[in-house]
Amino acid sequence: MKQRVSALLRERFERDVVLEKPKDRSFGHFSTPIAFALSKELRKSPMLIAEELAGAFGQSDIFCAVESVKGYINFRLSESFLSQYATWALEHPEEFGRGSKQERVLLEFVSANPTGPLHIGHARGAVYGDTLLRLGRHLGYDITAEYYVNDAGNQIDLLALSLQLEGRSSVLHEKVEFPEKFYRGEYLTELAKEAAKQFGREIFTDDERGNELALWAKDRVLEMIVADLRDVNIHFDTFVSEASLYERWERVLEKLGEGAFIDDEKVWLRSSAHGDEKDRVVVREDGRATYLAGDIIYHNQKFERGYARYINIWGADHHGYIARVKAAVRFLGYDADRLEILLSQMVSLLKDGEPYKMSKRAGNVILMSDVTQEIGADALRFMFASKKSDTALEFDVEALKREDSSNPIYYINYAHARICTIVEKSALSRDEIMAAPLEGLNEDADALLFEALLLPEVIEDAFESRQVQKLPEYLKVLSARLHKFYYDYRIIGEADEAKLLKLFLMVALSIKTGLSLMGIAAKEKM
RNA sequence: GCGUCCGUAGCUCAGCUGGAUAGAGCACUGGUUUGCGGUACCAGCGGUCAGGGAUUCGAAUUCCUUCGGGCGCACCA
Numbered sequence: 001m002k003q004r005v006s007a008l009l010r011e012r013f014e015r016d017v018v019l020e021k022p023k024d025r026s027f028g029h030f031s032t033p034i035a036f037a038l039s040k041e042l043r044k045s046p047m048l049i050a051e052e053l054a055g056a057f058g059q060s061d062i063f064c065a066v067e068s069v070k071g072y073i074n075f076r077l078s079e080s081f082l083s084q085y086a087t088w089a090l091e092h093p094e095e096f097g098r099g100s101k102q103e104r105v106l107l108e109f110v111s112a113n114p115t116g117p118l119h120i121g122h123a124r125g126a127v128y129g130d131t132l133l134r135l136g137r138h139l140g141y142d143i144t145a146e147y148y149v150n151d152a153g154n155q156i157d158l159l160a161l162s163l164q165l166e167g168r169s170s171v172l173h174e175k176v177e178f179p180e181k182f183y184r185g186e187y188l189t190e191l192a193k194e195a196a197k198q199f200g201r202e203i204f205t206d207d208e209r210g211n212e213l214a215l216w217a218k219d220r221v222l223e224m225i226v227a228d229l230r231d232v233n234i235h236f237d238t239f240v241s242e243a244s245l246y247e248r249w250e251r252v253l254e255k256l257g258e259g260a261f262i263d264d265e266k267v268w269l270r271s272s273a274h275g276d277e278k279d280r281v282v283v284r285e286d287g288r289a290t291y292l293a294g295d296i297i298y299h300n301q302k303f304e305r306g307y308a309r310y311i312n313i314w315g316a317d318h319h320g321y322i323a324r325v326k327a328a329v330r331f332l333g334y335d336a337d338r339l340e341i342l343l344s345q346m347v348s349l350l351k352d353g354e355p356y357k358m359s360k361r362a363g364n365v366i367l368m369s370d371v372t373q374e375i376g377a378d379a380l381r382f383m384f385a386s387k388k389s390d391t392a393l394e395f396d397v398e399a400l401k402r403e404d405s406s407n408p409i410y411y412i413n414y415a416h417a418r419i420c421t422i423v424e425k426s427a428l429s430r431d432e433i434m435a436a437p438l439e440g441l442n443e444d445a446d447a448l449l450f451e452a453l454l455l456p457e458v459i460e461d462a463f464e465s466r467q468v469q470k471l472p473e474y475l476k477v478l479s480a481r482l483h484k485f486y487y488d489y490r491i492i493g494e495a496d497e498a499k500l501l502k503l504f505l506m507v508a509l510s511i512k513t514g515l516s517l518m519g520i521a522a523k524e525k526m
Numbered sequence: 527g528c529g530u531c532c533g534u535a536g537c538u539c540a541g542c543u544g545g546a547u548a549g550a551g552c553a554c555u556g557g558u559u560u561g562c563g564g565u566a567c568c569a570g571c572g573g574u575c576a577g578g579g580a581u582u583c584g585a586a587u588u589c590c591u592u593c594g595g596g597c598g599c600a601c602c603a
Contacts, residue, residue: 020543023547024547031545039583069546071545071546113603268601277528280600284601285601286601288601291603294603316596316598317598319531319598320530320598345531345596345597346597386539387540388539388540391532392531394537396552399551399552404566408550411551411566418562421563473541476551487558487559487561487564487566490561
């Protein structure tokens with residue numbers, strides 16, 4: 001809708017036009033301050049220019065009024081245009097808000113180490129990534145959702161050691177001391193039990209079999225992670241194993257060319273040449289690769305796969321890592337601007353105003369699965385999708401358990417359910433409702449219709465700006481308008497019943513589509 | 527110290543392609559159609575958009591700076 005108007009104005013004025021939605025509805029559906037910009041070069045007052053420009057608009061299918069007010073040009077869309085658009089959308093619900101983008105995009109997110117279950121910080125990144133994924137796909141982008149599995153390095157050895165110690169403690173009932181660094185948590189107790197069955201109890205005391213145990217354990221932990229994600233409707237297309245990458249190291253090292261050098265018997269990345277604070281070690285003197293080496297191979301492998309764009313979602317604590325990875329990408333001969341690294345900030349959860357209790361044996365973290373269980377997948381998703389990902393967030397989970405208008409997910413669902421109920425209650429058939437033209441509506445109905453038809457713009461804006469919270473924000477506003485309208489007007493039995501129900505169906509379509517892009521199914525009954 | 531993200535109502539947060547009187551929820555106060563789901567709606571209270579400077583016809587939005595806070599600053603992942 002906005003694109004359509006925008007394109008029309010660009011053609012008319014032969015330049016890009018800033019188009020905005022006036023806060024005050026009496027100014028119409030869209031407006032542009034273009035006259036202010038033109039005033040300087042035309043050496044005329046904005047008001048005069050606006051008047052002339054507005055006056056030059058003749059009859060149009062799209063607008064029913066074009067007016068100038070105090071230098072702004074305000075546009076009012078015609079009822080027939082809005083009506084036709086809504087009718088089309090209701091007849092093609094799957095197509096509503098779809099885009100025609102075609103780029104192939106590789107979206108990497110979560111990528112938590114397979115050494116323990118997901119915590120609440122991971123959950124935020126997971127929801128953010130999956131929401132972007134859904135939005136992008138709706139717009140037509142061909143997106144691959146990928147999980148990079150850090151299944152190599154010290155952490156995996158440590159996982160095996162931790163599991164052995166846990167086995168000696170909880171299975172063999174030995175008295176043991178857990179070093180500070182070791183992984184702890186209920187999941188290890190469970191794994192120890194499983195390991196005892198699978199390998200026999202001697203696995204816990206045999207130093208020789210640590211590796212065997214490690215390989216098994218990391219797979220089991222990854223399965224747990226995948227299950228936690230599945231519980232909130234998140235699925236990945238591909239998993240890339242870090243361990244499997246190292247056989248390509250020689251080739252990648254060669255490709256780095258001048259980007260790599262040897263000093264002090266170590267291999268370094270000359271990252272300082274591309275904006276990093278200093279150069280970084282990639283291979284230690286004993287020949288073991290650092291984490292960065294894996295990431296370099298991984299990003300080389302990503303770019304070799306030939307996507308138009310690469311999006312990584314990282315925890316904000318990794319932001320210092322951006323410069324060196326981008327530097328590596330440049331040395332590999334690729335355009336680092338195609339790699340976009342988005343950060344998801346820390347989360348602190350509250351419950352009734354108090355810090356959320358960490359699960360007892362999970363170590364010092366709040367488990368994602370605990371929160372999912374407590375407030376449900378829908379609420380968890382809404383909570384994280386509704387806040388800007390790059391600001392630290394404090395959230396009280398109790399707010400999402402309430403069953404009233406203070407809980408946005410409840411409020412939005414209630415609007416949807418209300419529509420379903422009233423349509424059900426009406427004696428009119430769906431065909432009768434659909435046959436009604438959305439014309440001759442009063443101003444409030446017109447405003448509601450316009451709001452409902454804005455969803456496509458919101459989807460595009462949310463995805464392109466990577467600010468997914470715009471979608472839930474919009475759904476709240478739309479729902480509020482619906483509730484108010486419902487309160488102010490009677491529907492059933494009125495002369496306009498068919499039209500108003502059709503209007504409501506349009507609102508329901510936007511809510512349902514919007515929620516589904518957040519991985520949430522709209523409720524038809526509360 | 528350096529880098530980075532942030533600082534909007536008492537609290538949690540929107541708004542930031544610069545534009546017409548700064549928004550929502552919570553909290554607090556007071557109301558609402560003999561009502562299709564009141565599981566809703568309305569009003570009031572509350573803001574020097576951290577401070578200062580610059581650009582501009584116009585800045586919460588851009589730039590600089592000060593102050594305050596989070597995070598990072600490994601040959602750990």
